[in-house]
Amino acid sequence: MSVRFGVIGCGSISRKHLHALSKCEKAELAAVSDLQKKRMDEAGEYYAVCSGRIESIVRYQNYRDMLHDQKIDAVIIAAVSGLHAEMAKQSLLAGKHVILEKPMTLSLKDADDIIELAEQNNLKLMVCHQMRHRPIMKKIKETIEQGKLGRPYLGTVTLRLNRSPAYYAAASWRGGWEKDGGMLVNQGIHLIDLLQWFLGDVESVYGDILAAAPEKETEDVAVGVLTFGSRAKGVIEANIITQPNNLGSSLSIFGANGTISLEGPSLNRISRWFIHGEETDFEELAKLAALQDEQVLMYETFINAVQSDEPLLIDGHEGKKALETIFGIYQSALLRRVVELPLSSFQTADMKKK
Numbered sequence: 001m002s003v004r005f006g007v008i009g010c011g012s013i014s015r016k017h018l019h020a021l022s023k024c025e026k027a028e029l030a031a032v033s034d035l036q037k038k039r040m041d042e043a044g045e046y047y048a049v050c051s052g053r054i055e056s057i058v059r060y061q062n063y064r065d066m067l068h069d070q071k072i073d074a075v076i077i078a079a080v081s082g083l084h085a086e087m088a089k090q091s092l093l094a095g096k097h098v099i100l101e102k103p104m105t106l107s108l109k110d111a112d113d114i115i116e117l118a119e120q121n122n123l124k125l126m127v128c129h130q131m132r133h134r135p136i137m138k139k140i141k142e143t144i145e146q147g148k149l150g151r152p153y154l155g156t157v158t159l160r161l162n163r164s165p166a167y168y169a170a171a172s173w174r175g176g177w178e179k180d181g182g183m184l185v186n187q188g189i190h191l192i193d194l195l196q197w198f199l200g201d202v203e204s205v206y207g208d209i210l211a212a213a214p215e216k217e218t219e220d221v222a223v224g225v226l227t228f229g230s231r232a233k234g235v236i237e238a239n240i241i242t243q244p245n246n247l248g249s250s251l252s253i254f255g256a257n258g259t260i261s262l263e264g265p266s267l268n269r270i271s272r273w274f275i276h277g278e279e280t281d282f283e284e285l286a287k288l289a290a291l292q293d294e295q296v297l298m299y300e301t302f303i304n305a306v307q308s309d310e311p312l313l314i315d316g317h318e319g320k321k322a323l324e325t326i327f328g329i330y331q332s333a334l335l336r337r338v339v340e341l342p343l344s345s346f347q348t349a350d351m352k353k354k
Contacts, residue, residue: 001026001307002025002026002027002028003026003027003028003073003074003097003303003306003307004028004029004030004071004072004073004074005021005027005028005029005030005072005073005074005075005076005099006029006030006031006032006033006060006066006069006072006074006075006076006096007029007031007032007033007043007075007076007078008033008034008063008066008075008076008077008078008079008087008091009033009034009077009078009079009080009083009101010032010033010034010036010039010040010042010043010078011034011039011078011079013078013101014032014043014076014078015043015046016295017076017078017099017295018043018046018047018050019046019050019295020295020296020298020299021047021051021299022047022050022051022052022053023050023293023296023299024296024299024300024303026300026303026307027299027303028055029047029051029055029057030057030058030069030071030072031057031058031059031060031066031069031072032044032057032058032059032060033059033060033061033062033063033065033066034061035061037059037061040059040061041059044057044059063079063087063090064090067090067091067094067096068094072096073096073097073306074096074097074098074099074124074302074306075091075096075097075098075099076099076101077091077098077099077100077101078101079101080171080173080179080180081103081106081173081179081180081181081185081186082106082173082178082179082180082181084100084101084103084104084105084106085104085105085106085107085110085111085113085114088100088104088105088114088117088125089110089113089114089117092114092117092118092121092123092125093117093121095121095123096123097123097124097125097302097306098114098118098123098124098125098126099126099128099299099302100114100125100126100127100128100319101128102127102128102129102185102186102189102190102319103181103185103186103189103323104127104316104319104320104323105323106178106181106185106347106348106349107345107346107347107348107349108320108323108324108327108343108345108346108347109345109347110347111316111319111320111323111324112320114316115316115317115320118315118316124302124305124306124312124315125315125316125319126298126301126302126305126312126314126315126319127314127315127316127318127319127320128298128314129189129190129193129194129314129318129319129322130190130294130295130297130298131190131193131194131267131294132193132194132197132294132313132314133294133295133297133298133301133313134291134292134294134297135288135291136262136267136268136270136285136288136289136291137194137197139285139288140198140253140260141197141198143260143275144198144199144253144255148257148258148275148278149253149255149256149257149258149259149260149275150255150256150257150258150276151230151232151255151256152198152199152228152230152232152253152254152255153232153233153254153255153256154232154233154234154235154252154253154254155195155198155199155228155232155233155234155235155251155252155253155254156234156235156236156237156250156251156252156254157188157191157192157194157195157234157235157236157237157238157249157250157251157252158191158237158238158249158250159187159188159191159237159238159239159249160238160239160242160246160247160248160249161187161239161240161242161246161247162240162241162242162243162244162245162246163183163187163240165213165215168213168215168216169215174216175213175215175216175217175218176216176217176218177217177218177348177349177350177351177352178348178349178352180218180348181218181348182218182219182222182326182330182348182351183218183219183220183222183238183240184219184222184236184238184326184329184330185323185326185348187238187240188222188236188238188326189322189323189326191236191238191249191251192236192322192325192326193314193319193321193322194251195226195234195236195251196226196228196234196321196322196325197318198253199228199230199232199234199253200228200229200230200232201228201229201321201341202226202227202228202229202234202321202324202325202328202341203227203228203229203340203341204226204227204328204338204339204340204341205224205225205226205227205325205328205329205331205332205338205339205341206224206225206332206337206338206339207222207223207224207225207236207328207329207330207332207333207339208222208223208224208332208333209221209222209223209329209330209333210222212241217351217352218351220239220240220241221238221239221241222236222237222238222239222329223235223236223237223238224236224325224328224329224332226325236329246265248263248264248265249263249264249265249266249267250262250263250267250271251267252272257275257276257277258273258274258275258276258278259272259273259274260272260273260274261273262289266292267289268289268290268292269289270282270285270286270289273285298313298314301313324341324342324343324346325341327343327346327348328341328343328346330346330348330350330351331343331346331350333351334350334351334353
Protein backbone atom coordinates (compact mmCIF):
# COMPACT_ATOMS: atom_id res chain seq x y z
CA MET A 1 0.00 0.00 0.00
CA SER A 2 1.47 3.34 -1.07
CA VAL A 3 1.42 6.61 0.82
CA ARG A 4 -0.25 9.20 -1.41
CA PHE A 5 1.39 12.62 -1.34
CA GLY A 6 0.38 16.14 -2.28
CA VAL A 7 2.98 18.85 -2.90
CA ILE A 8 2.28 22.44 -1.86
CA GLY A 9 4.55 24.83 -3.73
CA CYS A 10 5.99 23.85 -7.13
CA GLY A 11 9.07 26.08 -7.21
CA SER A 12 12.66 24.89 -7.70
CA ILE A 13 12.97 23.20 -4.30
CA SER A 14 9.99 20.96 -5.10
CA ARG A 15 12.04 19.10 -7.72
CA LYS A 16 14.16 17.47 -5.04
CA HIS A 17 11.02 16.16 -3.39
CA LEU A 18 9.47 15.01 -6.66
CA HIS A 19 12.65 13.17 -7.62
CA ALA A 20 12.85 11.47 -4.21
CA LEU A 21 9.18 10.46 -4.38
CA SER A 22 9.72 8.92 -7.80
CA LYS A 23 12.42 6.63 -6.34
CA CYS A 24 10.32 5.31 -3.46
CA GLU A 25 8.30 2.18 -4.22
CA LYS A 26 5.73 2.92 -1.52
CA ALA A 27 5.16 6.56 -2.51
CA GLU A 28 2.75 8.02 -5.02
CA LEU A 29 2.29 11.62 -6.13
CA ALA A 30 -1.44 12.31 -6.13
CA ALA A 31 -1.68 16.10 -6.35
CA VAL A 32 0.23 19.36 -6.64
CA SER A 33 -0.70 22.89 -5.61
CA ASP A 34 0.65 26.24 -6.72
CA LEU A 35 -0.76 29.64 -7.58
CA GLN A 36 0.82 29.32 -11.04
CA LYS A 37 -0.75 26.71 -13.32
CA LYS A 38 2.43 26.52 -15.41
CA ARG A 39 4.49 25.47 -12.43
CA MET A 40 1.98 22.75 -11.53
CA ASP A 41 2.15 21.42 -15.09
CA GLU A 42 5.95 21.45 -14.99
CA ALA A 43 5.96 19.59 -11.68
CA GLY A 44 3.67 16.88 -13.06
CA GLU A 45 5.82 16.50 -16.16
CA TYR A 46 9.03 16.34 -14.13
CA TYR A 47 7.61 13.63 -11.86
CA ALA A 48 6.48 11.63 -14.91
CA VAL A 49 9.99 11.78 -16.38
CA CYS A 50 11.64 10.79 -13.08
CA SER A 51 9.23 7.98 -12.26
CA GLY A 52 8.58 6.70 -15.77
CA ARG A 53 4.91 6.53 -14.83
CA ILE A 54 2.00 8.35 -16.40
CA GLU A 55 -0.43 9.04 -13.59
CA SER A 56 -3.39 11.30 -13.05
CA ILE A 57 -2.11 14.12 -10.86
CA VAL A 58 -4.73 16.56 -9.61
CA ARG A 59 -3.89 20.29 -9.74
CA TYR A 60 -5.10 22.67 -7.01
CA GLN A 61 -4.39 26.39 -7.24
CA ASN A 62 -5.67 26.79 -3.68
CA TYR A 63 -3.80 24.46 -1.34
CA ARG A 64 -6.74 24.41 1.08
CA ASP A 65 -8.77 22.58 -1.59
CA MET A 66 -6.06 19.92 -1.68
CA LEU A 67 -6.42 19.41 2.05
CA HIS A 68 -10.05 18.34 1.53
CA ASP A 69 -8.92 15.55 -0.82
CA GLN A 70 -9.50 12.36 1.16
CA LYS A 71 -7.22 10.36 -1.14
CA ILE A 72 -4.16 12.27 0.06
CA ASP A 73 -2.36 10.88 3.12
CA ALA A 74 0.50 13.36 3.47
CA VAL A 75 1.51 16.77 2.19
CA ILE A 76 4.93 18.18 1.37
CA ILE A 77 5.17 21.89 2.14
CA ALA A 78 7.72 23.47 -0.17
CA ALA A 79 6.31 26.99 -0.36
CA VAL A 80 8.08 30.20 0.70
CA SER A 81 9.42 30.26 4.27
CA GLY A 82 6.91 32.73 5.66
CA LEU A 83 3.98 30.45 4.73
CA HIS A 84 5.30 27.25 6.31
CA ALA A 85 3.66 27.67 9.70
CA GLU A 86 0.12 28.41 8.52
CA MET A 87 0.23 25.71 5.83
CA ALA A 88 1.49 23.14 8.33
CA LYS A 89 -1.23 24.05 10.83
CA GLN A 90 -3.99 23.78 8.23
CA SER A 91 -2.60 20.48 6.93
CA LEU A 92 -2.45 18.92 10.39
CA LEU A 93 -5.94 20.15 11.21
CA ALA A 94 -7.12 18.47 8.00
CA GLY A 95 -5.66 15.16 9.20
CA LYS A 96 -2.65 15.04 6.87
CA HIS A 97 0.84 13.90 7.80
CA VAL A 98 3.34 16.67 7.03
CA ILE A 99 6.79 16.91 5.50
CA LEU A 100 7.94 20.47 6.12
CA GLU A 101 10.78 22.19 4.30
CA LYS A 102 13.26 24.17 6.34
CA PRO A 103 12.91 26.50 8.09
CA MET A 104 10.00 24.81 9.82
CA THR A 105 8.68 28.20 10.98
CA LEU A 106 9.86 31.77 11.54
CA SER A 107 8.78 31.89 15.19
CA LEU A 108 9.12 29.66 18.22
CA LYS A 109 5.42 29.89 19.00
CA ASP A 110 4.50 28.59 15.55
CA ALA A 111 7.00 25.75 15.92
CA ASP A 112 5.49 24.75 19.27
CA ASP A 113 1.97 25.04 17.87
CA ILE A 114 2.55 22.67 14.96
CA ILE A 115 4.42 20.17 17.15
CA GLU A 116 1.45 20.16 19.53
CA LEU A 117 -1.05 19.79 16.68
CA ALA A 118 0.82 16.81 15.25
CA GLU A 119 0.91 15.08 18.63
CA GLN A 120 -2.73 15.83 19.46
CA ASN A 121 -3.88 14.41 16.13
CA ASN A 122 -1.45 11.46 16.12
CA LEU A 123 0.11 12.62 12.86
CA LYS A 124 3.69 12.50 11.63
CA LEU A 125 5.56 15.80 11.29
CA MET A 126 8.99 15.64 9.67
CA VAL A 127 11.28 18.61 9.09
CA CYS A 128 13.57 18.40 6.06
CA HIS A 129 17.03 18.14 7.57
CA GLN A 130 17.93 15.41 5.10
CA MET A 131 21.68 15.63 5.79
CA ARG A 132 21.14 13.51 8.90
CA HIS A 133 20.17 10.64 6.61
CA ARG A 134 23.45 10.62 4.67
CA PRO A 135 25.45 7.47 5.44
CA ILE A 136 28.62 9.42 6.30
CA MET A 137 26.70 11.56 8.81
CA LYS A 138 25.20 8.48 10.43
CA LYS A 139 28.72 7.06 10.65
CA ILE A 140 29.95 10.18 12.43
CA LYS A 141 27.00 10.06 14.84
CA GLU A 142 27.67 6.39 15.58
CA THR A 143 31.39 7.05 16.11
CA ILE A 144 30.69 9.82 18.62
CA GLU A 145 28.01 7.83 20.47
CA GLN A 146 30.39 4.86 20.79
CA GLY A 147 32.83 7.17 22.58
CA LYS A 148 35.59 6.70 20.05
CA LEU A 149 36.36 10.42 19.85
CA GLY A 150 36.48 10.66 23.63
CA ARG A 151 35.25 13.77 25.34
CA PRO A 152 34.11 16.29 22.71
CA TYR A 153 35.87 19.65 22.95
CA LEU A 154 34.88 21.61 19.88
CA GLY A 155 32.68 21.51 16.81
CA THR A 156 32.93 24.00 13.96
CA VAL A 157 30.95 24.67 10.80
CA THR A 158 31.60 27.10 7.96
CA LEU A 159 29.34 28.16 5.13
CA ARG A 160 30.84 30.26 2.32
CA LEU A 161 28.32 30.96 -0.41
CA ASN A 162 27.48 33.64 -2.95
CA ARG A 163 23.96 35.04 -3.21
CA SER A 164 23.91 37.89 -5.70
CA PRO A 165 21.54 40.90 -5.73
CA ALA A 166 19.81 39.19 -8.67
CA TYR A 167 19.02 36.20 -6.45
CA TYR A 168 17.09 38.40 -4.04
CA ALA A 169 15.52 40.50 -6.78
CA ALA A 170 14.09 37.33 -8.37
CA ALA A 171 11.55 36.87 -5.54
CA SER A 172 10.00 39.74 -3.58
CA TRP A 173 9.86 37.74 -0.33
CA ARG A 174 13.61 37.07 -0.24
CA GLY A 175 15.76 39.21 2.01
CA GLY A 176 13.03 40.31 4.43
CA TRP A 177 12.94 39.26 8.09
CA GLU A 178 9.17 38.67 8.17
CA LYS A 179 8.83 36.46 5.07
CA ASP A 180 12.33 35.10 4.41
CA GLY A 181 13.76 34.76 7.90
CA GLY A 182 17.46 35.33 7.28
CA MET A 183 20.52 33.69 5.79
CA LEU A 184 21.15 31.32 8.69
CA VAL A 185 17.61 29.91 8.77
CA ASN A 186 17.65 29.37 5.01
CA GLN A 187 21.23 28.52 4.01
CA GLY A 188 22.99 27.70 7.29
CA ILE A 189 20.42 25.62 9.14
CA HIS A 190 21.51 22.19 7.81
CA LEU A 191 25.05 22.62 9.14
CA ILE A 192 23.82 23.87 12.50
CA ASP A 193 21.42 20.94 12.74
CA LEU A 194 24.29 18.51 12.17
CA LEU A 195 26.51 20.27 14.71
CA GLN A 196 23.95 20.05 17.51
CA TRP A 197 22.96 16.50 16.46
CA PHE A 198 26.57 15.42 16.94
CA LEU A 199 27.35 17.39 20.11
CA GLY A 200 24.00 17.57 21.89
CA ASP A 201 21.68 20.31 23.05
CA VAL A 202 22.93 23.90 23.08
CA GLU A 203 22.81 25.70 26.44
CA SER A 204 23.98 29.18 25.50
CA VAL A 205 24.79 31.26 22.43
CA TYR A 206 26.76 34.38 21.64
CA GLY A 207 26.40 35.70 18.13
CA ASP A 208 26.61 38.65 15.81
CA ILE A 209 25.56 39.43 12.26
CA LEU A 210 26.30 41.91 9.50
CA ALA A 211 23.92 43.09 6.79
CA ALA A 212 26.11 44.29 3.93
CA ALA A 213 23.66 44.61 1.04
CA PRO A 214 21.54 47.79 1.29
CA GLU A 215 18.72 46.42 -0.88
CA LYS A 216 17.60 43.84 1.70
CA GLU A 217 17.12 43.47 5.47
CA THR A 218 18.59 40.07 6.32
CA GLU A 219 22.17 39.26 7.23
CA ASP A 220 25.03 38.50 4.84
CA VAL A 221 27.50 37.45 7.54
CA ALA A 222 26.81 35.56 10.77
CA VAL A 223 29.09 34.25 13.49
CA GLY A 224 28.22 32.35 16.63
CA VAL A 225 29.84 30.72 19.64
CA LEU A 226 27.85 27.90 21.23
CA THR A 227 28.16 26.14 24.57
CA PHE A 228 26.73 22.63 24.67
CA GLY A 229 25.42 20.70 27.65
CA SER A 230 28.65 18.67 27.64
CA ARG A 231 30.52 22.00 28.01
CA ALA A 232 31.98 21.52 24.53
CA LYS A 233 32.16 24.65 22.40
CA GLY A 234 30.84 25.27 18.92
CA VAL A 235 31.82 27.88 16.35
CA ILE A 236 29.65 28.96 13.41
CA GLU A 237 30.98 31.10 10.57
CA ALA A 238 28.66 31.75 7.64
CA ASN A 239 28.44 34.22 4.78
CA ILE A 240 26.77 34.67 1.40
CA ILE A 241 29.22 37.27 0.08
CA THR A 242 31.97 34.87 -1.02
CA GLN A 243 33.42 36.09 -4.33
CA PRO A 244 33.09 35.27 -7.12
CA ASN A 245 30.97 32.17 -6.39
CA ASN A 246 30.32 29.44 -3.82
CA LEU A 247 33.38 28.16 -1.98
CA GLY A 248 31.61 25.41 -0.06
CA SER A 249 31.14 24.20 3.50
CA SER A 250 33.03 22.45 6.25
CA LEU A 251 32.21 20.59 9.44
CA SER A 252 34.74 19.46 12.04
CA ILE A 253 34.46 17.67 15.39
CA PHE A 254 37.44 17.71 17.78
CA GLY A 255 37.55 15.28 20.70
CA ALA A 256 40.09 14.06 23.24
CA ASN A 257 40.85 10.95 21.14
CA GLY A 258 40.28 12.06 17.57
CA THR A 259 39.27 14.52 14.90
CA ILE A 260 36.74 14.24 12.06
CA SER A 261 36.57 16.89 9.38
CA LEU A 262 34.49 17.11 6.18
CA GLU A 263 34.70 19.70 3.41
CA GLY A 264 33.43 20.31 -0.09
CA PRO A 265 30.34 21.68 -1.84
CA SER A 266 28.10 19.19 -0.02
CA LEU A 267 30.46 17.94 2.70
CA ASN A 268 31.43 15.06 0.45
CA ARG A 269 35.19 15.13 1.03
CA ILE A 270 36.88 13.76 4.16
CA SER A 271 39.83 15.98 5.02
CA ARG A 272 40.60 14.18 8.28
CA TRP A 273 39.36 11.08 10.09
CA PHE A 274 41.65 10.20 12.97
CA ILE A 275 40.79 8.11 16.00
CA HIS A 276 43.59 7.31 18.42
CA GLY A 277 44.47 3.61 18.40
CA GLU A 278 42.18 2.75 15.48
CA GLU A 279 43.19 2.08 11.89
CA THR A 280 41.09 4.12 9.46
CA ASP A 281 39.58 2.52 6.36
CA PHE A 282 39.68 5.58 4.11
CA GLU A 283 38.39 3.65 1.11
CA GLU A 284 35.23 2.65 2.92
CA LEU A 285 34.76 6.16 4.32
CA ALA A 286 35.18 7.68 0.85
CA LYS A 287 32.43 5.37 -0.42
CA LEU A 288 30.12 6.50 2.38
CA ALA A 289 30.90 10.16 1.71
CA ALA A 290 30.08 9.69 -1.97
CA LEU A 291 26.57 8.38 -1.21
CA GLN A 292 24.25 11.37 -1.51
CA ASP A 293 20.78 9.86 -1.78
CA GLU A 294 19.76 11.35 1.56
CA GLN A 295 16.52 12.78 0.19
CA VAL A 296 15.32 9.30 -0.81
CA LEU A 297 16.44 7.83 2.53
CA MET A 298 14.55 10.59 4.32
CA TYR A 299 11.35 9.74 2.43
CA GLU A 300 11.72 6.04 3.10
CA THR A 301 12.02 6.78 6.82
CA PHE A 302 8.90 8.95 6.67
CA ILE A 303 6.89 6.31 4.81
CA ASN A 304 7.91 3.66 7.34
CA ALA A 305 6.87 6.00 10.15
CA VAL A 306 3.44 6.51 8.59
CA GLN A 307 2.85 2.86 7.82
CA SER A 308 4.51 1.16 10.79
CA ASP A 309 4.66 3.95 13.39
CA GLU A 310 8.47 3.80 13.44
CA PRO A 311 10.23 6.85 14.92
CA LEU A 312 11.37 9.70 12.71
CA LEU A 313 14.99 10.78 12.71
CA ILE A 314 13.95 14.43 12.50
CA ASP A 315 10.51 15.09 13.95
CA GLY A 316 9.16 18.46 15.07
CA HIS A 317 11.03 18.46 18.38
CA GLU A 318 14.34 17.68 16.66
CA GLY A 319 13.63 20.14 13.86
CA LYS A 320 13.07 22.93 16.36
CA LYS A 321 16.54 22.56 17.90
CA ALA A 322 18.57 24.07 15.05
CA LEU A 323 15.93 26.75 14.57
CA GLU A 324 16.13 27.78 18.23
CA THR A 325 19.92 27.84 18.11
CA ILE A 326 19.79 30.25 15.18
CA PHE A 327 17.16 32.35 16.92
CA GLY A 328 19.56 32.48 19.87
CA ILE A 329 22.28 33.90 17.61
CA TYR A 330 19.86 36.49 16.26
CA GLN A 331 18.65 37.47 19.73
CA SER A 332 22.23 37.71 20.96
CA ALA A 333 22.99 40.08 18.08
CA LEU A 334 20.05 42.22 19.15
CA LEU A 335 20.89 42.24 22.87
CA ARG A 336 24.70 42.29 22.48
CA ARG A 337 25.16 39.58 25.10
CA VAL A 338 25.22 35.84 25.69
CA VAL A 339 21.74 34.27 25.43
CA GLU A 340 20.65 31.19 27.38
CA LEU A 341 18.57 28.44 25.74
CA PRO A 342 15.75 27.56 25.66
CA LEU A 343 14.38 30.94 24.62
CA SER A 344 11.07 32.12 26.06
CA SER A 345 10.00 33.54 22.70
CA PHE A 346 11.40 34.75 19.38
CA GLN A 347 10.36 35.48 15.82
CA THR A 348 12.53 36.66 12.94
CA ALA A 349 10.34 39.76 12.62
CA ASP A 350 11.99 40.89 15.89
CA MET A 351 15.15 41.52 13.86
CA LYS A 352 13.55 44.54 12.22
CA LYS A 353 14.44 46.34 15.47
CA LYS A 354 18.15 45.97 14.71
